[in-house]
Amino acid sequence: MTLPDAPWMGVVLAKEANFYRVCLEAPDTPILLCTGRSRLKKIGERVMVGDRVRVEEPDFTDGAGVIAEILPRHSLLxxxxxxxxxxxxxxxxxxxxxxxxxxxxxxxxxxxxxxxxxxxxxxxxxxxxxxxxxxxxxxxxxxxxxxxxxxxxxxxxxxxxxxxxxxxxxxxxxxxxxxxxxxxxxxxxxxxxxxxxxxxxxxxxxxxxxxxxxxxxxxxxxxxxSPGFNQPELPPDPQALPAYFPEIRDRLQQGACQFSDCTHRDEPDCQVRGDWERYPHYVKFLEEAIARQTHQQHQPDAEAKVKVKITTDGQRRYEPRLESKKYRRTSRRLRHQTLQDWEINLDDS
Ligand SMILES: Nc1nc2c(ncn2[C@@H]2O[C@H](COP(=O)(O)OP(=O)(O)OP(=O)(O)O)[C@@H](O)[C@H]2O)c(=O)[nH]1
Ligand SMILES: [Mg+2]
Ligand SMILES: [Zn+2]
Missing domain, CATH: 3.40.50.300 (P-loop containing nucleotide triphosphate hydrolases)
Structure with a gap:
């Protein structure tokens, strides 16, 4: 076959053990099973499904190649x-x-x-x-x-x-x-x-x-x-929540609330609050997000030997920190709960 010209650009379709399945943009080329250049690992770059990549040394007969570069991402889930x-x-x-x-x-x-x-x-x-x-x-x-x-x-x-x-x-x-x-x-x-x-x-x-x-x-x-999951976590920033409800976005556009720091709950003169179906969802999710944020702010440093536990009657109790790996993972996740930290490594699950 006549080889298309370099550079060979492609999209990563899947990750299989230590290989990446890459579909090249050049027409009529086979799907390549690629490894990642060790340099990528050294500079801390991890190839992800959906990445646009540059492939070197493609072997169109054996369907193999090497990922040499990851192009800048437009989005990342x-x-x-x-x-x-x-x-x-x-x-x-x-x-x-x-x-x-x-x-x-x-x-x-x-x-x-x-x-x-x-x-x-x-x-x-x-x-x-x-x-x-x-x-x-x-x-x-x-x-x-x-x-x-x-x-x-x-x-x-x-x-x-x-x-x-x-x-x-x-x-x-x-x-x-x-x-x-x-x-x-x-x-x-x-x-x-x-x-x-x-x-x-x-x-x-x-x-x-x-x-x-x-x-x-x-x-x-x-x-x-994607694998089904039944209970996605809420976005970490309580203040961002209103923007995620089209109903609130519409109301704000119509001038329903003049206060930039309004939580749209019990503030007087706020017309976002009202008789719309998901308003109770908004209030409950907001409370949940605030509670979680407060909880994180009260988390002791990971190295500390005690942890704070809030009992059902709202009292704080200090308990020795468990040293198991599993526990440490959870506490890390709770501390920096950002979009990135929702990550679960599906390949390892
Ligand atoms: N009656 C009916 N059953 C359907 C329809 N679509 C899918 N199913 C059935 O629903 C079941 C689950 O389908 P899956 O496609 O495995 O569901 P999934 O969302 O991929 O599930 P996870 O991989 O577990 O997240 C299967 O028994 C399907 O045959 C439909 O339109 N009508
Ligand atoms: Mg499925
Ligand atoms: Zn308001």
Missing amino acids: TRPPVANAQQIILVFALAEPSLEPWQLSRFLLHAEATGMETRIVLNKCDLVSATVQQEWQERLQAWGYNSFPLSVTQNQGFGPLHAALAGQITLCAGPSGVGKSSLIQWLIPDLSLRVGAVSGKLQRGRHTTRHVELFTLPNGGLLAD
Whole structure:
């Protein structure tokens, strides 16, 4: 075959043990299984799925190469770890498991905090009546979101979704068992992903997807599946929360609150507070975020030999710090709770 010209640029589709699967931008080249230059490790650069990279020494016969450079990232998600994603599709099922508004709300905040375009897919339409589906769509519209109702098993409702995915790097996220893998499988028929049955009484999926990988859509665009997780953490900064609610953004734009430091709870003359569906979500999430921030500020230094425990009646109690590795990991995570620290290394899980 005639070799395309260097430099060879490509996108990392997946990480497999110590290798990276790279799709080169040059047409008609095979997928390469690459190692990373040890120099990258030395300068502390970690190759991530979604990274745009420069490949050296490509061997098109054996399908091998070496990643020599990581290009600057436009975005970075840490749970799951994906670089350069442009939008998030939150997949929820209308039934099995049933759609929990509070859980969807948490996912929405998590997605909003990334600053990416957020869309909602309502899967398993076949399990509910047209009325229930319509009600959910209207409800989400009032929250500020358009949704794509569809049914993977009935092969319904894919048109608008195709258009939204074309040419983008999209991450599919959502609770376990809602049909994320099934959806991706439907979009890319010659793919075989692990699809699990929704398990037992809890009607939760069984965490069948275990690592993150980008798949090439037939009409352009890349899509990442991700393992379902049922309780995403809230964004760490309580002050940022209002900006993550479209309802609050709209109200602020209409001049509903004149105070820059308002928490929109009990301040007089604040019209953000009101009779809208997710207002109680906002208040509860805000309280949770404030409580967590306060707790972190009272955490002793990691090296200290005691830790503070707040008892149920609000008293502080000092306890010896446990020395187990697992404990230390948790406390570190609590101390610097930033977007980055939501990271879990899925490959190790
Ligand atoms: N009735 C119905 N079932 C569906 C639909 N889409 C998927 N399912 C079923 O839902 C179950 C879970 O699907 P998965 O695709 O594994 O779900 P997931 O979101 O990838 O789950 P995790 O990988 O655990 O996060 C499987 O039994 C699917 O066959 C649908 O549109 N309707
Ligand atoms: Mg899955
Ligand atoms: Zn206010």
